[in-house]
Amino acid sequence: MEFTVYKKSFSPPSINKQEVLRYAGCKETREEVELLFNEALKQTEGKLTYSVCFCKVPIKINDEYVDLSFAKTHSLHLTKCLVGCGYAYIFAATIGLNMDRLIAKATKTSPALAVMLQALGAERIEALCNKFEEYITKQSSVDISLKPRFSPGYGDLPLSFQKEIFSFLGCYKQIGLSLNDSLIMSPSKSVTAIIGILEKTITKKQI
């Protein structure tokens, strides 16, 4: 079977201000914090990209490992997360390098703004992942529900599993996402993950 890696650009997801402020360590908004939040929005306006590359793969689970078609892993936590799934989406998402540039600039000129941009970036990439999930759910020809996103570094799935995902999806060529020797992703506001797909009819039968 051939694996088709798709690439998709999304329009900007709507912003959850409370979530941004939470990431920035603010329980409630205040005048000064509000100014910073607005400045962060102004600086990022039109500068972020919302790209995802992804591939749907058949998976097999046995007592010893999970076979994701392109790689096998012994992770028990991932196994648990994928129970009942015949397929999974492997995906990588990024909001692009401009956010890193803006954060780096603010780090030199205004650490307060850097913290706010960092928080906004964290919220943006999560929002993109959520939007991607909505998209694949809508696109599916059968009724499905998705398992929680599971990323390398969660539980007992080693961070080094990133290498397998990067090689399989061709993240650098597809969406400009690269992995350095310390397994740090660049652009930094990026996510790679595995999402188990539950076909609802199958789930019912299993229950």
Place this chain on the structure above:
Amino acid sequence: MKIKEYLKNNILYLDGGMGTILQKRGLLPGEEPERWNITHPEIIADIHKAYFDAGSNVVNTNTFGANLLKFSKTELEEIIKAAVNNAITAKETSTSKGEKFIALDIGPSGKLLKPYGDFEFEKAVELFAQTVKLGVKYGVDLIFIETMNDSLETKAALLAAKENSDLPVFVSNAYGEDGKLMTGASPEAMVALLEGMGADAIGANCSLGPKQLENVINKLLKYSSTPIILKPNAGLPKSVNGETVFDVDAEEFSILVAELTKKGVSVIGGCCGTTPDYIKALKNKTSGLSPLPITSKNFTLVSSYTNAVVFGQEPVLIGERINPTGKKRFKQALIENDIDYVLNEGVRQQEKGVHILDVNVGLPDIDEASMLKKTVFELQAIIDLPLQIDTSNHCAMEAALRIYNGKALINSVNGKEESMRTIFPLVKKYGGVVVALTLDDNGIPDSAEGRIVIAEKILKTAEEYGISKKDIIFDTLAMTVSAEQTAANTTLKALKYIKEVLGCHTSLGVSNISFGLPNRDAINGVFFALALENGLSAAIMNPYSADMMKTYYAFRALKGLDKNCENYIEQAENFVTTSQNISANSKNDKNFKSNLIQAIAKGLKEQAAEITKDLLTKKKGLDIINDDIIPALNIVGKGFEEKTVYLPQLLMSAESAKYAFEVIKQTSTVMTDTSRTNRPIVIATVEGDIHDIGKNIVKLLLENYGFAVTDLGKDIPPEKVLETATKLNATLVGLSALMTTTVPAMEKTISLIRENLPNCKVIVGGAVLNKEYAEKIGADKYAKDAMEAVRYAEEIML
């Protein structure tokens, strides 16, 4: 026939997809396609032959990822040798009668270059150089750099090709749906960079279908004077019955590409999803078409890693403030290696609206080459304006131009033989627009005519080096009008002639004109207006000067360059001085004992600086620190510890305090408690880790509290931390790590310090750490936040 000659009169047909065909022929996920050159030579030769038979003039060797990151030296040589042989076999057995060429295919390394990745620029050049040398050894006809999605990596590959072969080099980039490379470069910026360095054809491939690449191609055609390549995908992939198919078929593909060929594209082929059938269809659709002649586009372009600045359309402002001449504080920053100060100067000028930043870091006692290279690198990490590299040191100029991401403005060359002999080869090799000063061995001519003669000599010599007129900008030298009454008129006369008769762009260091006169800004502003009216294209100027900015915005409004005078109206309120704004806006809050305490506590940076300036006329710097700044920091610090103040607020206050300190620093060297300044703290993000926000927050707060902090930056090897801590006799070392993968580097750094500096304390922080883990790796202290780090520093330095 040589390929460049062939291209003059013919459309050059490239091949189509390779990887997507190999997948259909059994290449497994994760398997390296380049190995198939050795394991399946007949299949590779067969694919190449099918392309030649279909009408391709050029096939790319199956070496997209053939580099030393993926293969050993021995295997790489075997792969490239086999790859070239496979293409030669195809060429020899093809039934096509057309001209046939073999291109060494070079794709991206897969690693992002610094500053946002971890791959050194020179290592990338070396990586590509190895592949290029092997391609040349085994007899390719040209080098084809393709699918590059980062401008700096593209430059590294092109440089490697140029330095290691005399073969023609074609360069093609992968543009996204936004019409830019993944790292941000626009087509204009890529034209500037690639033409400047002498690529023989440039263009776009992969990523999208022909329809989506149309806008990119239009821009390339508009700005480029080089043949344009188009090698798109067969649209977008989709899965049908477990098989990958692309949504643009050969017929539609060939119609779309043929349309763009009629507009001027002359090097055409396909990328992912295309097959020999696509090339055949393309050949049919374009049969009988001759390539449009490649015309010389007269755009003077400089670029950064994202955008290009075009001279001649609007006045270009070149910010002059990154320069130590006459600036005590700037000199001090350079001597202390305080790069952040220099960067802030860049950011502030960008905020004022300049289009290019002049960068001059020349001081007698520093290693200018290394400082200039570092400054250019750091500026390009955070500022997307093109830079003007300003130095008379040839080695420094080359070091900076080599790593510069884009096409730089070069300051400067002049009419002296020696100057042209050293500068022009650099312009030719690295690309660039060069500022040419109209002086020579006899000095600066008194007359406009004398300066024009020198300009003509410079143009003639540049031509001998193969440098186009459009890449020379003349500076007719503004001389002091107080010393010579005709100085301004002479400069303007030469300027006008060069612009109108020689057809070149011009630049002036405007403020020289007023030297020795009172209220210099008034003279500068008017002279700037006169120069603009006489054809000045760019000014090297002080963007903090209200008079200069007034002239700029007023000129644009008067000349119809500012639609509805919008920019002028928007800027008009900024012409009021800052202090007027501050006094109008500040309201006194009785909760605070002084205005400065209030400004700092509320995080109002500009106000804090202005109030401090005012206070300095009434009391000493040290008194301001003790009476106002420290109490303000204590209020906020305490609030943060009690969780009534949030982190962003704490930082805004810290930044405001820093602004106040900076004002005091400019007037006085007496800073604060010497028991703190004499006991240095060294901080760093550990090797392999590139996260530095947390570390920078700690630095800011420690400095606020009067500690002398040396910040080594991020990704710092243990040896470097030890070396600095030893040299400075540091009392405390602060280390930060955000990844589990980089904590071992932290542990190694701590153990080196323990062995060599038993009295030095180590404090650590970062998301992956906690108290127990910190103890386990041998740290003296884990700080959960920056205030805790400050408290620990205070405790051990009592």
